[in-house]
Amino acid sequence: MRLAGFVAKRLVIAALLVLAVSVAVFGLLWLAPGDPAQILLGSRAATPEALAAVRAQYGLDHPVWVQYVHWLAAMARLDFGESIQTREPITTLLAQRAPVTVELALYAIVLVVLVAVPAGMVAAARRGRPTDRLLTGISTLAVSAPPFALGILLLSVLGAELRIFPVFGAGDEGWDRLWHLTLPAIALAAGQAAVVVRQTRASALNVYGKDYLTFARARGLSGSLVWRRYALRNASLPVVTTVGLLLASGITGAVLIEQTFSLKGLGALAVSAVNTKDIPVVQVITGFVAVAVVLGNLAVDLVQVALDPMVRKQVLG
């Protein structure tokens, strides 16, 4: 029963966070300098009739809280309205732009898991030796490099100078797409991978000193077996958590990466919407990402409790 209570509490907190996010996102329209009706009119001529029409369309004559409730209801129905720049339905824009961003984020996560987890294990196994120092040094570099700066370096050296990789756009479907997304995915993955390398190394070292590992070795089990069956398993929990949290941050990281590599994804859409003060588009994307982050955190909390008996004991008393 305590478990049900814990899950219920987490759900309530997540719901409150989503509600708070919605208020903040709704408030973006009032944050922009100038009259909301004028802003929502976009580039159309500001005749009194046009202004009145916009006020009626968005219900700007109602009290703010009524507007908020209407807006929230529309969002909940996934009725996102239209871009004030292009007049396209925002749903269409999202459908066009989301695939590249999602592919990029997934590609990066795959790289992180395939490269960073083994690298962290190796660093831990060879702790204090040159391999460990090299890996730790690289991860320090990667964790403090802004993703866009790293991206532009990859782009200028491997793309423009050595001409190994394409420098522009997302390419066609299939292999070409994968090829075009490789540098962006590396740039996005580097910072995340650095975090995972550090995390894996730390948690493997933590496991390394444990009695059951010494005992496994004392029984004469081979080194690789000890690592795989005993160390990796117990070290993996915090790593799973970190990777989960990184998925959410990957979406925001993609904003800068898309701009760097001229990819037409959600991030590039957000940046151009911010620059043209296309508030409805900004609201939908920001809300979308913030809710994704909240849900990601919720999932990580719950998964942790489901997987780890120690955490379960801690939160459930």
Place this chain on the structure above:
Amino acid sequence: MTAAAPATRLVRRVPRIRRSKPMLTFCFLFLAALLVVVVAGQWLAPQDPSHQDLLATSQGPMPGHLLGTDQLGRDILSRVLAGAQSAVLGPLLIAIGAMLVGTALGLLAGYRGGRTETIILRACEFLFAMPGVLVAIVVVGILGGGLQVAVAVLVVLFAPWDARLVHSVVIQQRNLPYVEAARTVGLPTWRVMAVHILPNIAPTVVANVLLDFVSAIIAVSSLAFLGLGLPTGSPDWGVMIADNRSLLGVNSLAVIVPAVLIVLAASAMTVVGDWVYDSLASSVAGHE
């Protein structure tokens, strides 16, 4: 138990470390050089960073322009040197601002406890749940305005992390005898917090400023790269990367040099920050 003790020990430790940790030494030297350029960049620059040599636009390295020129014929080397200032000053303001706000909130939450603590910690959690970079881009972009707005927004986004850290060390302190003694004498709350608790947690706070500074370098240069927070055309590393992106393959150095400098500045700061953090923060946790 005073803040001075770990600080002097830190200074005494420097020569020993120079012998044993080449990486750390390199980072210190790089940051020292950066500091010189930040202070004296304008005088070190061989040319006026905004002077347009229209007979030599988009050139690769050549005599007179060691790193070549951009599309307007401006000298890249001069702009890189002049740009150090804006790469460092904004982040510095943010790190210090976040430290001040975060420390005040963390002290208040940790020492007062009760409802104050709950409200402050919940507010922090709300900001943790936000996608920080995106929030900064959206708010700075929509509000418009220059560096001041970017600095203010990033202080708000960074302060909760400081507040949580300070809170976590204050709650270790609040039940120690010296705090109770100060309270028993009848000192007002602010005095107990500012005069008695603060000096004991100062090392943690100071060490954390350096790590905040790294995050701030990343955030400010990212915003500048997107054209936010700084006027276009200003000599700034992030702005230069965005402006000169079209020169890739023509004069790639115009992009590579600022990018390498941002990466190096942030990494060197991380290495030094980690080291200071380990040296100072551990001495607080240990209570000697």
